[in-house]
Amino acid sequence: MKRFIGFVKKEFYHIFRDRRSLFILFGMPIAQILLFGFAITNEINNVDIAVLDHSKDATTKEIIYKISASKYFSIKQMITHEADIASVFEKGQVKAVLNFENDFSKNLINDHKATIQIVTDATDPNTANTISNYVNAILQQYQLELNKGTTTPYQIVSQTRMVYNPELKSVYMFVPGVMTIILMLVSAMMTSISITKEKELGTMEILLVSPINPFQVIIGKVVPYIFLSVINAIVIVLLSIFIFHMPVQGSLFLLGLESVLFIVSALALGILISTISKTQQTAMMISLMGLMLPVILLSGFIFPISSMPVPLQIISNIIPAKWFIIIIKGIMLKGVGIQYIWKETLILLGMTVFFIALSVKKYKIRLE
Amino acid sequence: MDNDKVIQVEGLTKMFGDFTAVDAITFDVKKGEIFGFLGANGAGKTTAMKMLIGISIPTAGTANVAGFDVFKQAEDIKKNIGYMSQKFALYDDLTVKENITFFGGIYGLSRNVIKEKSDVLITELGLQKVANQLVASLPLGWKQKLSFSVALIHDPKIVFLDEPTGGVDPITRRQFWEMIYKAANEGTTVFVTTHYMDEAEYCDRVSIMVNGKIEALDTPKKLKKQFNAATMNDVFLKLARG
Numbered sequence A: 001m002k003r004f005i006g007f008v009k010k011e012f013y014h015i016f017r018d019r020r021s022l023f024i025l026f027g028m029p030i031a032q033i034l035l036f037g038f039a040i041t042n043e044i045n046n047v048d049i050a051v052l053d054h055s056k057d058a059t060t061k062e063i064i065y066k067i068s069a070s071k072y073f074s075i076k077q078m079i080t081h082e083a084d085i086a087s088v089f090e091k092g093q094v095k096a097v098l099n100f101e102n103d104f105s106k107n108l109i110n111d112h113k114a115t116i117q118i119v120t121d122a123t124d125p126n127t128a129n130t131i132s133n134y135v136n137a138i139l140q141q142y143q144l145e146l147n148k149g150t151t152t153p154y155q156i157v158s159q160t161r162m163v164y165n166p167e168l169k170s171v172y173m174f175v176p177g178v179m180t181i182i183l184m185l186v187s188a189m190m191t192s193i194s195i196t197k198e199k200e201l202g203t204m205e206i207l208l209v210s211p212i213n214p215f216q217v218i219i220g221k222v223v224p225y226i227f228l229s230v231i232n233a234i235v236i237v238l239l240s241i242f243i244f245h246m247p248v249q250g251s252l253f254l255l256g257l258e259s260v261l262f263i264v265s266a267l268a269l270g271i272l273i274s275t276i277s278k279t280q281q282t283a284m285m286i287s288l289m290g291l292m293l294p295v296i297l298l299s300g301f302i303f304p305i306s307s308m309p310v311p312l313q314i315i316s317n318i319i320p321a322k323w324f325i326i327i328i329k330g331i332m333l334k335g336v337g338i339q340y341i342w343k344e345t346l347i348l349l350g351m352t353v354f355f356i357a358l359s360v361k362k363y364k365i366r367l368e
Numbered sequence B: 001m002d003n004d005k006v007i008q009v010e011g012l013t014k015m016f017g018d019f020t021a022v023d024a025i026t027f028d029v030k031k032g033e034i035f036g037f038l039g040a041n042g043a044g045k046t047t048a049m050k051m052l053i054g055i056s057i058p059t060a061g062t063a064n065v066a067g068f069d070v071f072k073q074a075e076d077i078k079k080n081i082g083y084m085s086q087k088f089a090l091y092d093d094l095t096v097k098e099n100i101t102f103f104g105g106i107y108g109l110s111r112n113v114i115k116e117k118s119d120v121l122i123t124e125l126g127l128q129k130v131a132n133q134l135v136a137s138l139p140l141g142w143k144q145k146l147s148f149s150v151a152l153i154h155d156p157k158i159v160f161l162d163e164p165t166g167g168v169d170p171i172t173r174r175q176f177w178e179m180i181y182k183a184a185n186e187g188t189t190v191f192v193t194t195h196y197m198d199e200a201e202y203c204d205r206v207s208i209m210v211n212g213k214i215e216a217l218d219t220p221k222k223l224k225k226q227f228n229a230a231t232m233n234d235v236f237l238k239l240a241r242g
């Protein structure tokens, strides 16, 4: 134990005496939150939506047909009660619900005005915005056709309503993504670099010649990063709460546990990377190309998974970050408990165990 | 086992694929001896040493170090040896004191012992003024001496030095050898590789390795006689030319 403390202490000296790692540790989270806080517009494609049709008349049928005929949407579900709206969102089955008022056709004919409500899932404000823009475009188109040759124009009014996050601050949706990136960066990249550094400098050899167990060496190297990752996660959550006034809906305890699970999976990946790279440069490149890029591009952080080409959607499943983002979005923004995210948690747990097993095996081989 | 022999090696071989880096070497090292392990670049010295210190598994042969088998008891070997690698391998971003404390710690020394040793060591090496400076700021010679002292911090039975004086100026090399003598006088067995033939003269016995094989092994005096040479350098040249 005393040996171990010495080890951890030494690791902290390395970290605090290196400007680069200090920057990654403390500059990055803030820089990223600010950077990604700006909205980024996305394309959408084949987004699953639900329809709540109170009228079920010719006009609503035609509008529904037009919407489902567009390549942007696919109607996944017809629901019948207002109350179902919340539940389809909670289950994450659809990204939006179209809600037609009662007597839609009648209102349109009598009053020349009918109303449709576009309810979007505000946990993903960019997608939500894009969805309502696209629906509106389709409605406009329909309205134009309807008004051909008429003197008093018919008007279809759409109202957009966001659920979960009525205020719509886009930074909310980036917080889970930024947190994922930072944890990945600190846990996987920094550990792989710091282990490879010892290999490169030859100090790893000295450690292996000492009576200290090789696994202790690795644990001693990763513990500081677990610690720092947790601190980072806390800083990010605090920043979001106090600077962006993000409401964290769910249990902080669950959030903490899930974060530790993700951190451990990332550490295992970091160890894995260190077993296959000889130099810090290589470790960094592999971490960036093999971990950071997929996290940024394929995890659903920036580009909605539903609008990716199918092969990429399939690939996105093997990225731990995707599951972690689903989990923490659920906890932070929707306030769901474990009963809604146990599947994702189990997948993440399975991946973590797999990565640990693989890195232990690889590490053993490396010791020949 | 002969108690007098702290290293016994027989037919030790290491192959990397088809390439035989160490080719069936056989030798003993006696307790308290300074054993010079000579050879040109790529002769296989480092590879052989790594097998003896338990971080590389031999392809064939047997080796016993400090009374333990390299195949089965590598962990016991590790407790009884010190090692200074060919590459300088202390932490540049730690101070002199922090390095000593860290390495003392991983060898399981208590805080008091570490403190005591650290004071003695710093005084002996004349590093008082730089004790709290980062190792990166020290000249290479000082680093090497510090590295040697750190390898000895847990009073190992045998210390393995892989080209400890590589790239160091002649004066520091002399001082370094004085440290080696001192350690040997205190009963530590020293297993040292070197490129410098003048250093071979300081060893009790030397072996000369060529292409993975030990081609000669004896005291410097006897080797010079055997090869009818004036210096170890001539012995080496004669062997190298075949």
Ligand SMILES: Nc1ncnc2c1ncn2[C@@H]1O[C@H](COP(=O)(O)OP(=O)(O)OP(=O)(O)O)[C@@H](O)[C@H]1O
Binding pocket: B016, B021, B039, B040, B041, B042, B043, B044, B045, B046, B047, B048, B086
């Ligand atoms: N892991 C390895 N895989 C393949 N070949 C290796 C490996 N390690 C060493 N070699 C080869 O084995 C040979 C002996 O290398 P070694 O490092 O033991 O030589 P050396 O006598 O210590 O040389 P030097 O004086 O340069 O330190 C060299 O040809 C080297 O290229």
Ligand SMILES: [Mg+2]
Binding pocket: B045, B046, B047, B086, B162
């Ligand atoms: Mg060598």
